[in-house]
Amino acid sequence: MAEHRQILEQLSSDNTELVREAAFAAGDMGLKDAVPLLAGHLQSANLGVQEAAEQAIRKIGGTAAVRAVIPLLRSDDAPARNISMDILREIGADDFDSLTRLLHDEDPDMRIFASDILGSCARVEAVRPLCEALLRDPEVNVRYQAAVSLGNLAFSEAAECLNSALHDEEWVQFSVIEALTKIRAESSVNALVRALDYSSDLVASMIVDALGEMGNIKAVSLLLKRLESSPAPLRNKIVKAVVQLLGGKLLKLLSDKEHERFREYLLVAIQDEEEDIQDAAVVGLGFMGGEQATKAVMDVAARLDADRDHERLVRAVECLAAVGPNHALENELHSDDEYRVRIAVEAIAGMQDASSVIPVLKEIFWDKPRDVQRALMTVLASVCGAEDSAFFLEILEKHNDGNVLKSALAFVGDKGDVAAVGGTLFALLEHPYDDVKEAALDACIALGGDDMMRRFRILFESEDALNRMMATYALGRLGVDDNIDLLEGALEDAVPDIRKVALEAVADVCSDISSRLDMVLPRLHDENSEVRLALVELLGKCRCADVTAPLLQALGDQDDWVRMRAAEALGGLRTAEALPALVNMLHDESPLVVIKAIEGLGNTGGKTAFRALMSMMDSDSIEIQEAAEQAIGRIQEQGEDA
Numbered sequence: 001m002a003e004h005r006q007i008l009e010q011l012s013s014d015n016t017e018l019v020r021e022a023a024f025a026a027g028d029m030g031l032k033d034a035v036p037l038l039a040g041h042l043q044s045a046n047l048g049v050q051e052a053a054e055q056a057i058r059k060i061g062g063t064a065a066v067r068a069v070i071p072l073l074r075s076d077d078a079p080a081r082n083i084s085m086d087i088l089r090e091i092g093a094d095d096f097d098s099l100t101r102l103l104h105d106e107d108p109d110m111r112i113f114a115s116d117i118l119g120s121c122a123r124v125e126a127v128r129p130l131c132e133a134l135l136r137d138p139e140v141n142v143r144y145q146a147a148v149s150l151g152n153l154a155f156s157e158a159a160e161c162l163n164s165a166l167h168d169e170e171w172v173q174f175s176v177i178e179a180l181t182k183i184r185a186e187s188s189v190n191a192l193v194r195a196l197d198y199s200s201d202l203v204a205s206m207i208v209d210a211l212g213e214m215g216n217i218k219a220v221s222l223l224l225k226r227l228e229s230s231p232a233p234l235r236n237k238i239v240k241a242v243v244q245l246l247g248g249k250l251l252k253l254l255s256d257k258e259h260e261r262f263r264e265y266l267l268v269a270i271q272d273e274e275e276d277i278q279d280a281a282v283v284g285l286g287f288m289g290g291e292q293a294t295k296a297v298m299d300v301a302a303r304l305d306a307d308r309d310h311e312r313l314v315r316a317v318e319c320l321a322a323v324g325p326n327h328a329l330e331n332e333l334h335s336d337d338e339y340r341v342r343i344a345v346e347a348i349a350g351m352q353d354a355s356s357v358i359p360v361l362k363e364i365f366w367d368k369p370r371d372v373q374r375a376l377m378t379v380l381a382s383v384c385g386a387e388d389s390a391f392f393l394e395i396l397e398k399h400n401d402g403n404v405l406k407s408a409l410a411f412v413g414d415k416g417d418v419a420a421v422g423g424t425l426f427a428l429l430e431h432p433y434d435d436v437k438e439a440a441l442d443a444c445i446a447l448g449g450d451d452m453m454r455r456f457r458i459l460f461e462s463e464d465a466l467n468r469m470m471a472t473y474a475l476g477r478l479g480v481d482d483n484i485d486l487l488e489g490a491l492e493d494a495v496p497d498i499r500k501v502a503l504e505a506v507a508d509v510c511s512d513i514s515s516r517l518d519m520v521l522p523r524l525h526d527e528n529s530e531v532r533l534a535l536v537e538l539l540g541k542c543r544c545a546d547v548t549a550p551l552l553q554a555l556g557d558q559d560d561w562v563r564m565r566a567a568e569a570l571g572g573l574r575t576a577e578a579l580p581a582l583v584n585m586l587h588d589e590s591p592l593v594v595i596k597a598i599e600g601l602g603n604t605g606g607k608t609a610f611r612a613l614m615s616m617m618d619s620d621s622i623e624i625q626e627a628a629e630q631a632i633g634r635i636q637e638q639g640e641d642a
Contacts, residue, residue, distance in 0.1 A: 004031060011037040019044075020052040027056030032064050039068035042087075043080040054083055058090055066095035070102070073113050085113060089120035096121070100129045108139040115142055119149025124157060131161035134172075143172045151179025159185035166195040173203050181210040186218065193222040205237050212241030220245050224258065227265060239269040240280035251287045263288045270296045279312060286319025291328035294320060298332055301343050317343060321350035325357045333360050338372055345375045354383045362391050374403045381411035389421065396424050405431070406439040413443030422447065426455050429470060441470055445477045453478050460486050465495045472498055476505020488519055496528035503531065507538040514546045521550055529559040536562055540569030548575055555581050563588070564596040571600030579604060583612045595627045602631025605638045 010022035011034055019041065026034035034056070041053035057065050065087075072084040092099050099121075102114035115133055118126040127150065134146040147165060150158040158179070165176045173195075180188045192207050199207060211219040223238045223245075230238060242262070243251070254262060266288060270281035278300055285293035301316035320329070325348070332344040341364075348354045348361070358380070365376050377395070384391070395408040409428065412421050425447065428440035444452055456478065460471035472490045475483035490502035507513055507520050523535045536554045539547040547569070554566035567585060570578040582604070585597035598616060601609040613635070616628040 004029075004033065007031060008034060008037065011041070016046045016049050019046075019049050023049065023052035023056045027052075027059035030060050032060060032062060035060060035064045035068045039065075039072065042069070042072060042083055043075065043077055050079075050083070054087060057087055061091040061094050063095040063098075065091055066098055070098060073102075073110060074107070085117065088117045092117045093121040093123055096123065096125060100126075103129050103133050103137075108142055111137060111139065111142045112145050115145040115149050119145075119152040122153065124153075124155050126153060127155050127157045127161075131158060134161055134165050134176075140169060140171055143168060144175045147172060147175035147179050151175070151182045154182045156183055156185050159183055159188050163188055163191035166191055167198070170200055170203055173199065174206065177203070177206045177210050181213050184214045184216065186216055189214070189216050189219045189222070193219065193226070196226065201231070201234065204234055208234065208237040208241050212244035215245065217245055217250075224262075227261075232268070233272075235265060236269040236272045236274075236277050236281075239265045239284070240277045243280040243284040251284060259288070263290065263293070267292055267296055270300060275312070279315060282316050282319050286322040289323045291326045294323050294326055294328040294332075297323070298328075298340060298343065302337070302340050313343075317347050318350060320344070320347035324351055325354055330357060330360050333357070333364055338369060341368065341372050342375055345372070345379055349379045349382065354379070358384055358388065362388070370401055370404075373399075374401065374407070377404045377407040381407045384411065384415070386415045389415070393421050393424055396421070396428065402431075402433045402436045405436050409436070409439040409443040413446030422449070422451050422455070426452075429459075429467070437470075441474060445474050448478055453482070457483070457486065460490075465498065468493065469495070469498045469501055472501045472505065476501070476508075480505055491519065491523065496526075496531050499523065499526065499528070499531045500534045503534050503538060507535065513539070513542050513544065517546060517550070524550060524553060524557075529557075529562060532557060532559065532562050533565060536565045536569065540565060540572065543573060545575070548573060548577055552578060552581050555585060560590045560593055563590075563593050567593065567596040567600045571596075571603035574604045576604070576606065576608075579606065579608045583608065586612060586616060591621060591624060594624055598624065598627045598631050602634040605635045610635055 007022045007026050007029075010018045011026070013019055013022075022034075023038060023041065025031075026038060038053045038056050038060075041049050042057075044050045044053065057069065069084045069087050072080055073088075075081045075084070088099070099114055099118055102110050103118075105111055105114070111133065115130060118130055130146045130150050130153075134143050134150065137143050137146070143165070147162065150162060162176050162180050162183070166173060168176065177192070180192065189211065192211055195207055196204050208223070211223065220242055223242055227235055227238055239262075243266075251262070252259075263285070266281045266284045269277055270285065272278055272281070282297050282300055285297055297316055297319050301313055301320070304313045304316065306313060320343070323329075329344055329347070332340050335341055335344075345361075348357055361376055361380055361383075365373060365380075368376065380388075380391075389412065392408045392411050395404060396412065399405055399408070405428070409425070412425060422444075425440055425444050429437055429444070431437050431440065444456075453475075456471045456474045459467050460475065462468055462471070468490070472487065472493075475486055480487060484506075487502050487506050490498055491506070493499055493502070503520060503523060506516050520535060520538075523531055526532050526535075532554070536551065536557075539551055539554075551566045551569050551573075554562055555570075557563050557566070563585070567582060570582060578600070582597045582600045586594055588594050588597065594616075598613060601613055610632065613628045613632050616624055619625050619628070
């Protein structure tokens, strides 16, 4: 074909631009006749030509491409040789026989290259020739690369020859062990353990790591038998591998003798210099338990930096929590080292049952610095019971730290005795810190009871606006019906925020809204827009016909946000009664109000809404056009649903 001839001619040109164009065209057309020329351009000094030729050969592929590129592996030009390697890793399987023949080449470099390339072919047929190279090639680097490639392929068929290669020299053993780790064949477990007898310390260490990563529980009994006879560094590696293989739950299932023996090995391993061994020992001791475990794990945790070693510290704390309370942990609580105390307290916070250390926590509380007291109070508030109310009452009466007080208030509100602590809690409503006031208010409401109700009814008469607002809020939470007289009065309070709080108390329950409309509707004319907005938002939550009329009335409000929320609420009701008003709002001066009206029409649907929305498609505002388009889409969806 003329086009093909033209491409071949251009590939032979001295013009680099023509060559690049022809190379890309040859690749797109899959032009096999161009392969020899393209292969030649892989050695071009022009990077653009070289890149185009490489891309084309990858696209064309096939036997011819493989055979054209293979000779470049012998090139003295390193870039060309490397490009050829990359290409063959992708397309080499197209001519598998040519690659396997290279494994018998006289040049060891070619055999190394072939071993490397076969590791990327993803074909099980590559296992046999690679195994032959691994077991028989005289060049150690060929054997090393063959093992690497067998690991990359990760076919279980390679396990047998890899097991045999464990007898090779150390350099090859490294790659063999890595390959076996990837393949994870059960037959390799015994082979790896046997190899410990004749391997160097470094290789033995790699073998143990591999057994741990392979996850075959069969290795556990074999490794446990070797603990006693192994040198200390290897023994610690074995401990790590066993923890990896068994995990916490299965560690507990060891026989009593094995359990105690392995605990001793863990206590030694936790002092190892390698962090991963330390971490494994920490995890193991967390499940083994005991005072020695607590002390050893705490020693590790106390050396960790809270920021740099955050994950390790979290793991250590979790393990201390798993061990549970004991005398060693109590000793840590009495320590003068603030960091150790805080770690112990954090561990207690994670325990399932920390009741036995409650007396110690209360005993040390007053002697500790502020930050530790805060941590202690957080834990005490979560683990103490009603019988400890006196301690928390003392905190509320004597302490002045806001964080400590808030934790104590949370406890008292949840578990305290209203008769015993009501007065103390109520007094904290006068605390100078707002967050403490809020916590005290929540605690008072949580306690509840007639006495607390009486106190808030009295507070409601205060001349201080903040006191009246807290009382209004509390009375609404303690019982709207019981305090309806006062809440109705709060709706007329001179302070807008109090009127808002009263509205939220009275109108927050939709099921009661019908009976309370007469009480709250005057707020539609409130002088404060925030109050009017609060009422509209409350009405908008209720999906009942009774709120339609007041929401329609709110569409005439002078405040944009009130009108917007009313339109939004009416759209949610989807009532035809609102359509005329929503259509009229399309002429509002505020673009935001218009968009909310459009959304309301889209939610309501129907012919009237559709026609009104179509008229907005000619708006000068892109935002309004888009809103109308989306609203029409919703109407269309409603029609399809119907």
